[in-house]
Amino acid sequence: MKVGITDVAARAGVSEATVSRVVNRRQGVSKKTRDAVEQAMAELGYERQTQGQLVAVVTGFVSNPFFADVAERIGSALAPHGLKTVLCPAFPGGVQEPDFIEALVDKGVAAVVFLSASNTVAGADTDPYELLRQRRVPYVGVNGEFADGVPAPVFSTDDRLAAELAVDHLHRLGHRRIxxxxxxxxxxPADRRVRGFLEAMERRGLADAGRLVVRQSYSVEGGQAAVAPLLAQGVTAIVAASDYMALGVIRGLRRQGRTVPADVSVVGYDGAAVTEFTDPPLTTVRQPADRLALEVARGVLDLVGNREVPTGELLFDPELVIRSTTAPARAAEPA
Structure with a gap:
């Protein structure tokens, strides 16, 4: 027998209109009443209807092909189940994100996906998560664990393994000053990629690798700015933490009169399809956008349907894609 709003209202001792507001996560219901309705829904096995409900995808990198691809795949996976995604461009840790969350919660949003948004920033404001928790709006993170004490499912590419794959590839080609x-x-994610890089270098007996790390913005300009200090350290290969940064590195190397990969090898990260068509085609560590998006969608559907989803981080293996920006080192280098 199918459980309906009438059954939930009778069990919770409230009106059907109140149950409807709770089901659609709208305002105007006290916490005590909301808790009673949610408990009645759980006891009766009531599942929220998803037709026409919105899922917010919050990200600050809409122009990045990888994030656009993941957002599109999430939307495609949710659409057959009656959920529609709305993209919310917001700088991670900025003021736009809380504004989006407050506005969408009042409209009855079904769930929120933080796609490398505030969940990637140390010390980010946790008020939006608390608002979502109070209103029983489920949320998940992609490529970044939430702050301590914020229990939520997170789906991430294994950044440490990504760094290991890049360093291993370059080391096999004879590069030692990476x-x-x-x-x-x-x-x-940036911090974890650096830790993975340092661990990979240490495993190969390459000392003082910390001096070979430059921190910059996730942009073409950030990659370009890192070239001069790295060349000053005598590097023959560079691992970039994004494909955009890798393209900036290549541009910076050319402006320094160096060629890729003859003088310096370059490895990117993300694996957007466009990197196959750059000049030269970019060797990169590809994030599994398809698997990430599918698991995010599954998690959202389970949460919206009041089913349990494990909290904590689920890691996905990346893949090294070897193209034309890496080559053997010109001569054997001292470790």
């Missing part, structure tokens, strides 16, 4: 350009300190 530099890295990563995102700003305090950005969780």
């Amino acid at each position: 530099g890295m350009v990563s995102g700003p300190a305090g950005n969780h």
Whole structure:
């Protein structure tokens, strides 16, 4: 027998209109009443209807092909289940994100996906998460764990493994002075990629690798700015923490009169399809956008349907894609 709003209202001792507001996560219901309705829904096995409900995808990198691809794939996976995604461009840790969350919660949003948004920033404001928790709006993170004490499912590419794959590839080609350009300190994925890089270098007996790390913005300009200090350290290969940064590195190397990969090899990260068509085609560590998006969609559907989803981080293996920006080192280098 199918459980309906009438059954939930009778069990919770409230009106059907109140149950409807709770089901659609709208305002105007006290916490005590909301808790009673949610408990009645759980006891009766009531599942929210998803037809026409919105899922917000919050990201600060809409122009980046990888994030656009993941957002599109999430939307495609949710659409057959009656959920529609709305893209919310917001700088991670900025004021736009809380504004989006407050506005969407009042409209009855079904769930929120933080796609490398405030969940990637150390010390980010946790008020939006608290608002979502109070209103029983489920949320998940992609590529970044939430602040301590914020329990939520997170789906991430294994950044440490990504760094290991890049360093291993370059080391096998004979490179020993391998530099890295990563995102700003305090950005969780950037920090993890740096740790993975340093661990990979240490495992191969390459000392003082910390001096070969430059922190910059996740942009073409950030990659370009890292070239001069890395060349000053005598690097023959550079690992970039994004494909955009890698393209900036290549541009910077050319402006310094160096060629890629004859003089310096370059490895990117993300694996957007466009990198196959750059000049030269970019060797990169590809994030599994398809698997990430599918698991995010599954998690959202389960949460919206009041089903349990494990909190904590689920890691996905990246893949090294070897193209034309890496080549053997010109001569054997001292470790």
